[in-house]
Amino acid sequence: MSDAVSALKGARASGMVELADAGPTGMITLRGDLGVLGGALASVLGLSAPEQRRVVSGEAGEVLWMSPDELLVVLPYDKAPEAAAALEAALGDAFATVAVVSDGRALIHLSGAQTRDVLAKLMPVDFAGFETGELRRSRVAQVAAAVWRRSDNDWSLICFRSVADYVFASLATVAKPGGEVGLYR
Structure with a gap:
C-alpha cells in the first residue's frame, strides 16, 4: 500500500x-445472490453469508452484510488478492461480482x-x-x-x-x- x-x-x-x-486491511466486495455468494464463501474461507445487518467472524476473517445483494469480506491485507481469485473461481459463471477494494x-x-x-x-x-x-x-x-x-x-x-x-x-x-x-x- x-x-x-x-x-x-x-x-x-x-x-x-x-x-x-x-x-492495511484486506477487503473484498461481493455482489450477487447471497445464497450463491454464501456457497462460495463456505468453500473458500469456511465462512457463511451473514443474516441482514449482521457480521460472521471466523479464522479467515469477517463477512459483513452490506445490502440484500452485497457482502464485504474483511481479512488480512496480503490475503485479499488470493482470496478474491479463489472466490471468482468458486463462483464460476454465476452472475456475481468480486472486487478487491482494500486500498x-x-x-x-x-x-x-x-x-x-x-x-x-x-x-x-x-x-x-x-x-x-x-x-x-x-x-x-x-x-x-x-x-x-x-x-x-x-x-x-x-x-x-x-x-x-x-x-x-x-x-x-x-x-x-x-x-x-x-x-x-
Whole structure:
C-alpha cells in the first residue's frame, strides 16, 4: 500500500474512547445472490453469508452484510488478492461480482465503555440494544460508513479512505474528555 493511499498511517487517539487505525486491511466486495455468494464463501474461507445487518467472524476473517445483494469480506491485507481469485473461481459463471477494494477503504477500531455515546454524536443511529455482531450502514459526520459491534466495548468502522482523516479527526474531537453524554450506560 503506498503512502498516498494509507491516509491514517497508524493514527491513534485517546479520550473517552480509544481510537486506532487498523492499518492495511484486506477487503473484498461481493455482489450477487447471497445464497450463491454464501456457497462460495463456505468453500473458500469456511465462512457463511451473514443474516441482514449482521457480521460472521471466523479464522479467515469477517463477512459483513452490506445490502440484500452485497457482502464485504474483511481479512488480512496480503490475503485479499488470493482470496478474491479463489472466490471468482468458486463462483464460476454465476452472475456475481468480486472486487478487491482494500486500498479504497479504511478501518478504524474504537474501544471503551463510552463508544456508543461517541458514535451517537456523529451518527443518526439508535445504539440502544445494538448487539455484538450487529452492523449498521449509515453516515458518520455526513460521510458514508459502516459500523459493527465486536464485543461489549469494541467496535469497528469502515469508511472510504479518501475521507478517513476527516472521520478519524471527527471521532477524536467528539471523544475528548469533557464531552461525556452518558446516554448509553
